[in-house]
Amino acid sequence: MNDSPILVLDDDPGTVSLVREIEEAGLRCVHVESAEAFWAAYETDPPCVVLLALVVGDIDGIEILAELGARRSRASIILCSEVGGRLLDAARRSGRAHRLNILGVLKKPLAASRVLGLLPEADAFGVRDATSVRRHPVWRPGPPDLDTALEHGEITVALQPKFRCDSVALDGFEALARWAHPLHGPVPPPVFVSLAERSGLIDRLTRRVLGLACGWIGEVDSQGPGVPSALHVAVNISARSLSDPAFLDRVSGVLGDAGTKPSRVVLELTETAAMEDPRASLDLLTRLRLRGFGLSIDDFGTGYSSMLQLVRLPFTELKVDRSFVATALGSAESRTVVRSIIDLGRSLGLTTTAEGVEDAPTMDLLGELGCDLAQGYHLGRPMSPEDARALAVRAGGVGHGA
CATH class of the missing domain: 3.20.20.450 (EAL domain)
Incomplete structure (x- = not known):
């Protein structure tokens, strides 16, 4: 059930099933695998949350963050990558330096429960683990x-x-x-x-x-x-x-x-x-x-x-x-x-x-x-x-x- 979508930029093969689980929880997702598709979706269907992989092919996630900051994006952002530790923390600090709302950082592989757990007031989604995912028809309130x-x-x-x-x-x-x-x-x-x-x-x-x-x-x-x-x-x-x-x-x-x-x-x-x-x-x-x-x-x-x-x-x-x-x-x-x-x-x-x-x-x-x-x-x-x-x-x- 949603109005603005979660916009996902990631080319990891597991992202397809991740997006499906999030949608089954009642949220709308837009999944893209290129910078061009990302910005097209961002312009035509502004997201409330961006799930951004730091490396997608030749795409540099830090550049995406800088552009989102330049656009004064109001979307909340979750960063993810295979790397961990200080590099993910540095990416989070980079996002905040651009005055972006960074909800958190996640090390891959991702699970829907971990993504939804970072969303504001995540309890309202009713999802804390894979077994609790519920199916809802998509409804967009106006x-x-x-x-x-x-x-x-x-x-x-x-x-x-x-x-x-x-x-x-x-x-x-x-x-x-x-x-x-x-x-x-x-x-x-x-x-x-x-x-x-x-x-x-x-x-x-x-x-x-x-x-x-x-x-x-x-x-x-x-x-x-x-x-x-x-x-x-x-x-x-x-x-x-x-x-x-x-x-x-x-x-x-x-x-x-x-x-x-x-x-x-x-x-x-x-x-x-x-x-x-x-x-x-x-x-x-x-x-x-x-x-x-x-x-x-x-x-x-x-x-x-x-x-x-x-x-x-x-x-x-x-x-x-x-x-x-x-x-x-x-x-x-x-x-x-x-x-x-x-x-x-x-x-x-x-x-x-x-x-x-x-x-x-x-x-x-x-x-x-x-x-x-x-x-x-x-x-x-x-x-x-x-x-x-x-x-x-x-x-x-x-x-x-x-």
């Missing part, structure tokens, strides 16, 4: 469909818990938008978020998710003594919102209607979003901090521009990219990157959060490195507001606030 969904309350939220690394105490949740169409079933978040941005519906979508998150906070607080009084909820915001002069007043209005204090809400944005218009970002983010909102920079990279913007902008939280976290145990380079980001956050007085924690050894490593918070499937999958409320009631700890 602006009227999303408008109807917003009007009729089809947009809901799932809440993924965040825990302290030192004590494994519950600290807060991240609110993730979900769309369950009454006829076509779940629509992947990358699809409808991209649609909202292109169709001018992103503000309504953000207010819907924020309103549901604030309403959930009110329900938790009403449970009485013993419930963590400083639990926060994080909500993702779009780059387009940063250039909207009325965004601050609208967000404040949502919180006012729900009776929620700004200190209970963390607004997340990617580093790419923050750098689209640095001056507008600085103005709006500073005003949000003055109102008491927490601010989190997501998908943090290791390039000079990332460090510069972190110092310039008033963030309160730094999220370690899941692609670094996922490979930290097996890659000395990834461990060094994770350690460096945690140390940087600590030196700047920021809360550090690791995404994509999939097992206990990774959680132990993060504790040793001094990371503050963690989230991922090992700790808790995205859950219904009711289940999240029950978890909060059982927890009875204290969150960090903003």
Whole structure:
């Protein structure tokens, strides 16, 4: 089920079966094996995700990344190659230096579960291994469909818990938008978020998710003594919102209607979003901090521009990219990157959060490195507001606030 496709550039023989598995999960793929076909598909059917092999015949994937950067591509990118270690890490840094959203890097051979696991809010795809791939007819929602969904309350939220690394105490949740169409079933978040941005519906979508998150906070607080009084909820915001002069007043209005204090809400944005218009970002983010909102920079990279913007902008939280976290145990380079980001956050007085924690050894490593918070499937999958409320009631700890 999708609108924008996943555009795959790879001539590996196994890519055909990989694409078939991804399509069986309900996503649309366009598979090409040449640079000419890639750019033709990119122009005629703009992708939401690019799966890019670094070497395809005589094609240099770094050149593709440079051109995508020059075009200011908004597509999320997954890099793959037979090579591993530092060379893949270097390719990732190259992509981020071009201000591209690099979801992660994968060493071949590829599996559909590994690709889908890197996609934003991958739980919404319902695919964690080959046995869970489900067949869905292809459906492409348009602006009227999303408008109807917003009007009729089809947009809901799932809440993924965040825990302290030192004590494994519950600290807060991240609110993730979900769309369950009454006829076509779940629509992947990358699809409808991209649609909202292109169709001018992103503000309504953000207010819907924020309103549901604030309403959930009110329900938790009403449970009485013993419930963590400083639990926060994080909500993702779009780059387009940063250039909207009325965004601050609208967000404040949502919180006012729900009776929620700004200190209970963390607004997340990617580093790419923050750098689209640095001056507008600085103005709006500073005003949000003055109102008491927490601010989190997501998908943090290791390039000079990332460090510069972190110092310039008033963030309160730094999220370690899941692609670094996922490979930290097996890659000395990834461990060094994770350690460096945690140390940087600590030196700047920021809360550090690791995404994509999939097992206990990774959680132990993060504790040793001094990371503050963690989230991922090992700790808790995205859950219904009711289940999240029950978890909060059982927890009875204290969150960090903003």
